[in-house]
Amino acid sequence: MGHTDVKDAMAAADAAAGLRQLNERSREIFRRIVETYLETGEPVGSRNLSRALPMTLSPASVRNVMSDLEGLGLIYAPHTSAGRLPTQTGLRLFVDGLLEIGDVTEAERREIEARMSASGRHRGVKDYLAEAGEMLSGLSRCAGVVLAEKQSKTLRQVEFVNLGQGQALAVLVSEDGDVENRIVTLPQGLPPSSLNEATNYMNARIAGMTLEEARKRVETEIEERRAQLDELTAQVVTDGLATWSGEADDRQSLIVCGRAHLLEDIKAMEDLERVRLLFEDLDAKKGLIQLLGLAERAQGVRIFIGSENNLFSLSGSALIVSPFEDSEQKIVGVLGVIGPTRLNYARIIPMVDYTARLLGRLVP
Template sequence: MGHSDVKGAKLVAEAAVGLRQLNERSREIFKRIVETYLETGEPVGSRNLSRALPMTLSPASVRNVMSDLESLGLIYAPHTSAGRLPTQTGLRLFIDGLLEIGDITEAERSQIESRMAVGGRNRAIEDFFAEAGEMLSGLSRCAGVVLVDKQSKRLRQVEFVNLGGGKALAVLVGEDGDVENRIVTIPPGLPPTALNEATNYINARIGGLTLAEARIRIEAEIEAHRAQLDELTARVVTEGLATWSGDGGDRQSLIVCGRAHLLEDVRVMEDLERVRLLFEDLDAKKDLIHLLGLAERADGVRIFIGSENKLFSLSGSALIVSPFADTEQKIVGVLGVIGPTRLNYARIIPMVDYTARLLGRLAP
């Protein structure tokens, strides 16, 4: 954890202590400030707050409470405005402690189920996950993101094709019909029949296995000298499997859908700059893959806000994501949405959670 991360965690911890010590009217005022921000994006002043509160308080009394909230680091005054907005720390504490999370409507539930059921029957697996991202993007009016572990793909067959010059094309076909090609290096002195031998050897062992399972099984067999392959052919087999498996981000497929939704609520140049920075963040796929990888280890929905993570430190954005598992309860990916920090968290959190749980049951 870096110095800025430690400092941020300390601020949140200190503010959380202060929040627990607030009386009922202070909590109510803080809650109204955050809810107004999430609904309108605008700062709210003491006069409007005093009219909206369920208890009778003068604008002067409200200003005193707002001053206390500001000293705790929960709200701040943007520019010279008399109104207040929640700080990033305040927004995080509101989401963790005061947010009343709703549930998705029956209409939304039916829409999600019908689109995913059709996708699971008729589409290649990456198209299926892209459909999930597009659907979440449309329902939330944010950008949808899906990160899928390629090694969860179940295999049908492979083939090696000699390209000459010490290279071969390794073709992998999944059970869903999806095809991937990789260039592999052929060991010097490889017999002409070795590529066919390698193809037949792998295809006799991989049917229905995932890429990760196939690699473990075949490499163990070769290591134990049970494989009826000469040394050079065995190298072709292991290099082909290793090339498909990849390392780091190469093992994962990132899908980003619905970027245009991020432009729908742009009202001032400051908002436009925020969206421009967010688009740059989305293009930096390595950082985004790393961030989503953190969510793979979470239990349920995880929320990243603004500078809580390196990726969104400049873009004023929020990421709501959840891991999803296959039928054997193995985590195979992450999905969610990216948008401004002013999101309808109460609606989007259960939407992401429901879709993630549904994906595990319906994925092809």
């Protein structure tokens, strides 16, 4: 069991223990506080709670229960003499143990299926992924996120073009016509004819291969001195392959859609600051990629709330994500939504789950 799995198991055990401490009356009051927060974002007081409860309790009795819940760290008072809001611990307890998750409505199901089918018509996998993110963003009124490995395309040709001042443009063309350009620094003393030599050498070997296959073949030939290239030309070839391959993060495609939705429910300056921090988090793609990578190694929907993860520790945000598979049941990415902790979890969780499963049937 990995470190993350252990933490998840401990959190689930803590949630179960916390629930066992609550009698029926306390659970109902706690549930009403959380549900009011999720619906309105506002704290709820003992007088309003006593009127809404299915059991007869005076405001004084409700206040006693609220005091006990506060002592357990499940709720807090944002201001003196105000009502109560759930803490992050309380919200996690509610989501794990008390939330009644529904199912995707028939109308939502039809919309998801129609948009996903249309997105891939005459287009590629990237269009499926972008449409999935846009659609989840629109349905949830949050930001949609999708992370997937970039497709391993087969190559058609490459070319090295001299830019002068010790630089060259390395151009890679895939079989489907996509073109990627990278600038490489040329080794000092490289003869002008070496770029043509590097181009001819590559094109004689890489057609029909993936970039990874081409890189392995060329590196092996150069290492075994079978490439028939001088040292400087061999360096141009290997540098070109390296810059196309990129780092691990560059081999993953991250799509973030619908950031504007995060500005729709701003009620105070602290909300605006929270969203500003969240935008900074989203711009720090490396952290987001690492977090989504955790979800790729799990089964089903994962929920990250507030400071449970380093990325959103300051921005009061929640992330609901699910991995998706390809036609060979191999996990190839993760998708979901990012929003405030005050999300409609019961509606969004099944929506993310259904979209992930549908995407798994559509992605080749």
